[in-house]
Amino acid sequence: MSQNASLDRRGFFKKSGILALMSAVGSEIPFVRNFPGGLVPVAMAAPTMVELNIPGKSLELVVLGDKPVVAETPPHLLDSEVTPNDLMFIRNNGLVPTNINAATWTLTIGSEATPNSPARESESTKRTVTFTIAELKSKFKNYTSNLVIECGGNGRSEFNPPAKGNQWTLGGVGCPSWTGVRLKDVLEYVGLKNDAVYIGYYGSDPHLSGDATKVPISRGVPIKKALQEDALIVWEMNGAPLPIQNGYPLRLVIPGYPASVSGKWLNRIVVRNKVHDGPKMVDDYRNPCTPVEPASDVPNSNMCVIEEMPIKSLITYPASGAKFNFGDKVEIRGNAWSGIGDVKEVFVSIDFGATWIKANLKKPVNKFAWQRFSANLKFPSKGYYELWARAVDKKGVSQPMVIPGWNPKGYLNNATHRIAVKIV
Template sequence: MAKDEIQKSRRQFLVKTGLGLAGLALGNNLWAKGSGTTGTGQQKLTLGDGFSLKEKHPDLVVLSDKPWNIETPPHLLDDVITPANKLFVRNNGLIPENLDAKTWTLTIDGESVEKQTVFTLDDLKKKFKHHTYQLVHECAGNGRSEYSPPGHGNQWTTGGVGCCEWTGVRLRDVLEAAGIKKDAVYIGYYGRDKHLSGKDEVPISRGVPMRKALEDEALIAWAMNGQDIPVVHGYPLRVLFGGWPASTSGKWLTRIAIRNKIHDGAKMNGTDYRLPKNPIAPGAKITATNENMRIIEAMPVKSLITYPKTGAQLTEGKPLELRGHAWAGDRKIKEMHVSYDFGATWHKATVKSQRNRNCWQQWSAALKLPQKGYYEVWARATDSENVMQPMLVPAWNPGGYLNNACHRIAVEVV
């Protein structure tokens, strides 16, 4: 790489993290402000959209307000279980109004159901065994802002992810109660959210293959972190598929169709949540046919540094204590490494075991930085199939999906 390209890359990183040279000169106050992106405290409630930003931590970053798309700065994701007020928001339509759990119903139908069946929320709670799982929930476009040229959609940085504790019943138990025909290949969900146009159109209706739908951890949930699911996250009922794109986990759930073909609902075709089957050049045009595109399924191996906050200052001679999370779709995390010299050397971190499948794992490390000055600390996870995070942004795609490049923070030793 040419010298001017290296300098440009470094400048871009400093701008992205809010750590320009002025920050180094002026000290910790400017560093702590991050990128300077507008926080929720400066946004207004969208009329008739049933959601108050008072429900969220004031330092979350609003990417759009119609529909609501809000991400979480990495240092606010330090909890093992993500609190409701720190969980990102990704909506495709408008939040439904007049939600009444007492009259809520879930219909199971489709070409491959034995008998169309309707359950009340009370039926689900009384007729089926309850299960609780911690599940990683990540927007497929998380990290989109790093692609060049930009991918289509909200320019997420690193905060479109969380791992909450969900309680409900297994989707498998409910589908089997209605009856699954032998020709079933997919499920598709439908929610009560409204299309942005105000017309009677479905804003999003996605799904998963039967093999994912029938896993133990696939849930129809009514509780998050031991409480009713907040309205913005799908109250009173939603479906959860940990480790897969969050778009497969439908909110305000009213219907699940058992299909005898790949689900063809809204946001299942074109470039939506799909990748080119063969690599293409950045910015290249592609005809979004089934022959050219594949549906995103399990999310790739990824990690996040949640402590310290980028811009931290460290007294010379003291170890740098690091911690964060790592996850890998349907796989486990095998190893975790950190580097302070741009990947020239790597230091092994300690990784905790999974609480359950499809949840993230906590890691920690202590580094001794050799002298005073500026450092970029990188984190890289390796999954149970020995697949490592790339150090750079992976292959470009029109939707800007699945960026799992190493997360990095800036630190100064003083």
């Protein structure tokens, strides 16, 4: 059961329910009367751990699926400014390609017909160009940036009624240091025409069925996003070649949007004169355009492509379940980020959101890097506590304290992060 999952137990928080709650967590709960109805205590919501030996990855990743490989990072392992290669989450849609030769790998950029559009479109680029990785490195200025990418379904396990798909808790996110060239520079070198409105990518990952005529995923972004200076075509992660599970030898990194637009094993970019319509563009990574009733059927006409990701934060220290001695000061640390690239402030609470303490917030290393926050906490008595973190972006938009609007795909959950600690 997920940490913010809803309860459907009437009377749970009546007097008898309060006693049962304290019994369940094995401790007094000093601020129990502030506990919001409809939430499960974090201590009762530990995820099931599954191990899978993935070459180059830590055994501490939590595996959500093995075909395709999907694995997330426990929050306490993300307690750093830069996410290490072995702890970076994995979200594959097809099979991992084999027999890769980075020396002969090519990337083709142009506007000719795509596998999904057999009829030739009107030309949206002035030419079609094919680059080797060595040519990308030599023709264009190289950049290194810390950039957050996050799966659009991160937090899906907390929705009720449940949404189909990989049941991410909160670990489908990371902020490595990426090295590559600006997508903007390469597109401008190829030459865009006035009718260019979208890009789409293709990779070399085989379809799960093994059918060579099928494409597992081909998504994209509007031209205005592709031309932002933070969008990169990369070949290195943290100063080393990309891990195979994270797109070796070449991938896109387009921060601020769902990680599904940051195509892996990149070999082709098409410039479109309409919204890209590749696989997982038409039916996936879409959210209701207007609020809907939970468990309702949402017509396609009310489903809009997800663009900017919401404001979010993650407590990375202490780990949920930690114990501390009464009287000790306890440091809380974590990361905060947003789809618009800036976080204004972060607040933390020890009394179920009744009061909030402003945390110290570091400036980002660069735009779209996550920002580290910290605060020192003192507890009024022994017992069970939950530490909550809530970030606010530069537009004044805050994380909600409850699960945001239900949607059938379980996307964009940015509810306040909660962990449990005991003071003994």
